[in-house]
Amino acid sequence: MAPRRPTSRDVARLAGVSRTTVSLVLNNVPDVHISPETRQRVMDAARQLNYYPDVSARRLASGRTRTIALVWHRGPDQTYQDAFLPGVLQGITRAARHYGYYVLFRPIEPDEPNGSYVELARGRHTDGLILSGPRSDDPHLLHLHRDGFPLVLHGQLPGADIPSVDVDNVRGAMTAVEHLLALGHRRIGTITNASLAYTSSRQRLDGYRQALEQAGIPFDEDLVRYGNFDEGSGQAAMEMLLSLDRRPTAVFVASDMVAMGALRAIQDRGLRVPEDMAVVGFDDIPPSRFIAPALTTVHVPTFGLGWSAAELLIRIIEQDIPNEIHALLKTELMVRESCGRRTAVGRPGEQ
Amino acid sequence: MAPRRPTSRDVARLAGVSRTTVSLVLNNVPDVHISPETRQRVMDAARQLNYYPDVSARRLASGRTRTIALVWHRGPDQTYQDAFLPGVLQGITRAARHYGYYVLFRPIEPDEPNGSYVELARGRHTDGLILSGPRSDDPHLLHLHRDGFPLVLHGQLPGADIPSVDVDNVRGAMTAVEHLLALGHRRIGTITNASLAYTSSRQRLDGYRQALEQAGIPFDEDLVRYGNFDEGSGQAAMEMLLSLDRRPTAVFVASDMVAMGALRAIQDRGLRVPEDMAVVGFDDIPPSRFIAPALTTVHVPTFGLGWSAAELLIRIIEQDIPNEIHALLKTELMVRESCGRRTAVGRPGEQ
DNA sequence: CCTCTGAGGTGACACGTGTCAGTAACGCGC
DNA sequence: GCGCGTTACTGACACGTGTCACCTCAGAGG
Structure with a gap:
């Protein structure tokens, strides 16, 4: 027959004090006067009985669940x-x-x-x-x-x-596009991560737009396509961008997952990344480090x-x-290979 | 002043029954006789008060936390x-x-x-x-x-x-190696996922050994190297295998992460996967689908x-x-590109 | 008329803790 | 000797539920 699990009453009995005292000691209640000897007796008794307070009872009495x-x-x-x-x-x-x-x-x-x-x-x-x-x-x-x-x-x-x-989607997208601008690109397309019903999607598109605006480049709706979370949508969107008469030289894809599809579309046409088309993603999901070329992307903390x-x-x-x-948490641009140039930048999460 | 949250007592009062009855009705206690009308009154009262039982009290009384x-x-x-x-x-x-x-x-x-x-x-x-x-x-x-x-x-x-x-590590490793054997390889190396202090590591090595044995191929210690969870260890281990006088034509790497490093080592030597070296991994982590060549690996459910x-x-x-x-759960071999041949096999998790 | 049975319900205790108000003992100044 | 403050504790209630033993009452059976 297994012995009942000990309660604070058992501890009190063994230590020769009241249950209240046990509670006061074990919870270290401030501004209460208990002699050091008594404290020690209670602690010893609790340890000896291997006492653990019952959380449910504690929750009920205190009104807090922690x-x-x-x-x-x-x-x-x-x-x-x-x-x-x-x-x-x-x-x-x-x-x-x-x-x-x-x-x-x-x-x-x-x-x-x-x-x-x-x-x-x-x-x-x-x-x-x-x-x-x-x-x-x-x-x-x-x-x-x-x-x-x-x-x-x-x-x-x-x-x-x-x-x-x-996460600060607007600023994250801006840094991504600013990086492409700094590399000399003037005709930059974008593929959203999802429909604009999603706040993050709208914000990342806003960041793209603001970065262009600051550089004095007019916004061109033809360069905006819509992804929908998965690779397939990225592939389809990229194909549309590639079919334009004057196709962009770089693309900001607001989701790494969607970017995977975009990369496939580019390579399926026999084009090279980043020489023929620079790509920057968003999210920094684990696969992005491993693909070839490694994806430059906006790291989400x-x-x-x-x-x-x-x-x-x-x-x-x-x-x-x-x-x-x-x-609003800061993002960080992870410069890898798909954008066309390595720059000296910290790479958290990579050994 | 916010109204106190309702208790079962409030429900009982509103329904005109005892608290016990409320408990019996709401918990649907079997073999207890309560008239349908009373049940309905209790349910209505509970709904009207937006009553939710207090989990802590319930846990304390029942002795179960669920x-x-x-x-x-x-x-x-x-x-x-x-x-x-x-x-x-x-x-x-x-x-x-x-x-x-x-x-x-x-x-x-x-x-x-x-x-x-x-x-x-x-x-x-x-x-x-x-x-x-x-x-x-x-x-x-x-x-x-x-x-x-x-x-x-x-x-x-x-x-x-x-x-x-x-997961059935032994059988998983066996199917991986058997696949390489079926593709005609006779000299097959292996890199463990970790030190043999780890059970999974030992078992996967056992599977490798058993598959060779069944095929009548003698076990050769020179073809066994030890990984340690990360890419770096895989790269180092693979370099050793590549430096052998008679190097293997295929390698079973008992961890996808380690396999990433192995792939790098192979490609750094200017060798091609799978033509010069076939590779099969283990774990099926997300990046494995996306790298080039896509990694053939053992899927863990x-x-x-x-x-x-x-x-x-x-x-x-x-x-x-x-x-x-x-x-012991079954694994499944995900045949992709790194092993040298696609075969018709289900690919759970890929659209 | 009395007993028995089952339906329909209730009262009271138990679960183990936190905590407030209160108490006994004791030292101390006057 | 008495009031007062401080130390060191304790008794009793509250938290909200599950559940067992028990109760009442109507109807059936003898």
């Missing part, structure tokens, strides 16, 4: 998401652990009913949520926010003033996205709300 | 692990959700003290643990298992009879690894223990 959840909406861009998940998750868990929190992972499949994550909040499963890929037409999201439940969005939701963390979101969320939970509740 | 945790040991092979995490995690969460469980994600950094995950078990945080990358010298693991706490290992731990899920582990763990938690508590 848990946050990552709600991960799986969309049409699975491969892209999968490339980001490890970094984001590591960032979140590291920040969470730093502040003494646990992390619940809750993916939402495309076929699940809208708002199936609310039970995490309403049922007091967690103290706060990080939501990736929020849809602006989600009423549950607004309800939770109105009820004061701590939320942080990955990405941006125009309209509601919900705290958010995102996945770890930072995770860490910042978790840290922001926890500060909100603990009522230590910062002035700026919207974070 | 949560499992994935304990993810981060080792020296980070890139390799990152490539597996999304699939494994999705497999786990899908199975968990299917059985009504939640998933806690707990990575362990290399610098954390040994056994820092035990609080998850002892503190009744979860009903069971899935442990990846267990070390055989971990006493906490054996203690938990001896105390009857539900555990499932990813990978294998010789000695202790702890339930486990793993990451989703299946996650799903099987979660399902096994949950059956153990629910005392529905299967006869076979060790699962």
Whole structure:
């Protein structure tokens, strides 16, 4: 017969004190007077019994779960998401652990009913949520926010003033295009990462446009094509660009995955990268380093996205709300081979 | 002033019944007699109040958390692990959700003290643990298992009879080498994925050896080199193989990541893949599809690894223990370009 | 008329902790 | 001797649920 697992009452009995004292000692409650000898007796008793507090009881009594959840909406861009998940998750868990929190992972499949994550909040499963890929037409999201439940969005939701963390898509795209301009290109095409219904897509296109504008190059709609997350869409879009009468000498593809298809289209025509067509991508997914030519691309700080979101969320939970509740993280241009010139630039993540 | 969140007592009051009845109705307790009208009144009241049960209270009262945790040991092979995490995690969460469980994600950094995950078990945080990358010298693991706490290992731990899920490394390596043999190669080298202290490394080498043996080809130690997770180790190992007097015509590299380095070494010598040297990898990480030539490799079913582990763990938690508590999942050879011949074979995961 | 049975429900305890208000002992100044 | 402040603790309640034992009442059977 297995012995019952020890409770704080057992510890109290063994140490010859009250249960209250045990709680005060083990939780290191400040401004409370317990003699060093008693403290030691309690600690010894706890260790001797191999005592671990019951989290559920603790949660119930304190009203806090010390848990946050990552709600991960799986969309049409699975491969892209999968490339980001490890970094984001590591960032979140590291920040969470730093502040003494646990992390619940809750993916939402495309076929699940809208708002199936609310039970995490309403049922007091967690103290706060990080939501990736929020849809602006989600009423549950607004309800939770109105009820004061701590939320942080990955990405941006125009309209509601919900705290958010995102990457600076506009500046990222600008640096990519500026790099191509600096290499002497004047006729630069672009392929979006997805339809313009996606905020990131629109922003990256804006960055492209602004960079051209600053260089005094008129915007030409013929040079803009639309990708849709996957290789196939990139291949098709690139073929259209290649068929233009005056085709571009360089292209900014706002997604590495889409860029893979673009590269194929270029090579299928017997053209060379970067000599005949320079290519710069966006996202810096793992394969980009390995393909030939290695893809020059805009690095997205996945770890930072995770860490910042978790840290922001926890500060909100603990009522230590910062002035700026919207974070935009810096990107970094990873200059490799597909753009036509190596320059001296740090290469984080590459040994 | 925000209204208190509703409890089952509020629901009971509104429906005009006892709290017990509310609990019985909402949990659909079998073999209990409640009239349909009363049931309906309770349901309506709950809906009207937007009532969600408090999970912490429920956990405390029932003694079950309906949560499992994935304990993810981060080792020296980070890139390799990152490539597996999304699939494994999705497999786990899908199975968990299917059985009504939640998933806690707990990575362990290399610098954390040994056994820092035990609080998850002892503190009744979860009903069971899935442990990846267990070390055989971990006493906490054996203690938990001896105390009857539900555990499932990813990978294998010789000695202790702890339930486990793993990929069939031996057969996977055999099919890879058999494929090279079928293509006519007789002098086949190999580069391990890591030192032979790792079970997977030893098993994959065993598969290589067995395939040769079946073909009546004597095992030649000169053709065996040792990788160590990363590209650099693969490059160095391959250079040694290329420097042999009678160099092999094909090589089985027991890790895609290591194979990346091997490919580089081959191409740096001005040799062509697959014409001068056929290459087959192991793992099927995302970049393998994209490099040129596309890498023929042994696919590891990451989703299946996650799903099987979660399902096994949950059956153990629910005392529905299967006869076979060790699962070995099938691999699949992904024939691409680096081996020298395309054959008609299914390609899961590629559109 | 009495007993038995099953439907339909309830009261009370248990789960293990956090925490507030309160208490006993003791030193100390006047 | 008394009031007062401080140290060192404790008793009791609260958190919100699951569940077991028990209760009432209508109808059936003798």
